[in-house]
Amino acid sequence: MELQELKTTVSQVRRDIVRMVHACQSGHPGGSLGCADLVTALYFNVMKINEKKGSDGFLQFSREGEGEDLFFLSNGHISPLFYSVLARRGYFPVSELATFRKINSRLQGHPATHEHLPGIRVASGSLGQGLSVASGAAYAKKLKKDDSTVFVLMGDGEQQEGQVWEAVQFAPHYKLDNLIAIVDWNKQQIDGPTDKVMNNRDIKAKYEAFGWATVDLADGNDLQQVLDAIAKAKQLRGQEKPIVILMKSEMGAGVDFMMHTHKWHGTAPNDEQLAKALEQLPETLGDY
């Protein structure tokens, strides 16, 4: 997908996020908006996925994903982003986004496989588990001699979980150089700035010390930079080290009043705020 087309897709994804969170008056818009460029780029430009469609017109999804690149969302609270990207990519009807967080929906508050939503491979939301699961999947690809890549996105607040560091230790031990992790380093978490809540200090130095190859992404809300960082990470494959992209991003990116604060981590906009947000996010592909 050309950069301009990708930009228009991201704009629609951001609209979806804000509208979904508004419709159920709950959910996490901040991190969803901040990671919108990355996750859209992965699904529309980077990842090799099965393009075959079923008789219902939607992409055929196999949980195993043999021969496909896999994406795991560890910070499951940014589910509005994940759902919007999956729907826009063709895994399920875009109209289903209207059911987010509502009763009898496949679009649970946090991603789940339990209701069989195509595109989801594991439940997430209780933080700190995604890197372990992605490491297991990367290990399996090595066993099967499947040369595709496993991506996993985590939050920076999530780096406070001890299990993350168990997995950070595991992946280099088994030389999982088919694993690309991304840390959304937006320096905000639900209780406030990450430095104040629990200082992560130098995440990059920690990953390096554990034996990872690192890639800096100075602005995770600049699509060209996002694409360049992923390309660089992919070039580092095959060197017996897992790769981490340290993505500096802005929570709430794309909606001016949701930026530069942790306030919109887990708060839904009211009607007036929704209107104000949507003014800044052009409808490019048609609202659901």
Add this chain to the structure above:
Amino acid sequence: MAELGKLNPNVVALCADLVASLKLDAFIKDNPERFIQCGIAEANMIGVAAGLAISGYIPYATTFANFGSGRVYDQIRQSVAYSGTNVKIAVSHAGLTLGEDGATHQILEDLAMMRAMPEMTVINPCDYNQTKAATIAVADYQGPVYLRFGRPVVPVFTDADQKFEIGKAWMVNEGKDVSIIATGHLVWEAILAGELLEKEGIDAEIINIHTIKPLDEEAILKSAAKTKCVVTAEEHQLNGGLGDAVCQLLSRNTPTPVEMIGVNNSFGESGTPAQLMEKYGLNAASIVEKVKKVMSRK
């Protein structure tokens, strides 16, 4: 595990630095590429197992029961049970009879935790042959399983070529006066108790429940209808284990007097397995005592 490794090429074993205790050496020797040493990091081990299961493998995540249940409850809940990943959590050294290591390692709450978890199958075999049969059988079952082993050396009294059926009770001995419903190595104590009771003219029915969940309700209700009183026996807290499961079943169907053998709301301590079983009342003598008590309540 060594035999299973030969039978099923999709089986992968994971361990958290307890290879010798779990007796995985033969599996590792035969299948070095299908063994993943995870180090002392059980939470990560469960997640890695989930990732392998998503990719079509059948991972057996192994450690002591204490570190494969409570320590990783949330990981099992989200990445395994709720995600429906085909992970087998195979854990040893459950309960008091782990012995000298003491209460820090003597998990007595794991059956309660795993029973409470939706979509989890909970199995607690009674001797070497049943353990082997269960280990091999759960590979053919699609879904999460908590497979719990004890440490004590008990006589091998089940058939070497038995067919292990998940959720199907094993009638050890038919009787008419009392139903002794036991799991794990307490089945052996129940057999010993049955012999003592026979000398006193009491005809005990002994049932082995190796699958705590799903429970073989039919077998238990049928036995209770016949004998009209029940003793349960397990190496676990009275809260939340087999005894609770049996009481729940009976009270909802045919209220029947029940006495329970188990640990009564306390932690364990150091000692030899035999000393601990005696001190905490997990032996044949205690079963005999409870049988007499429950029969007087008929």
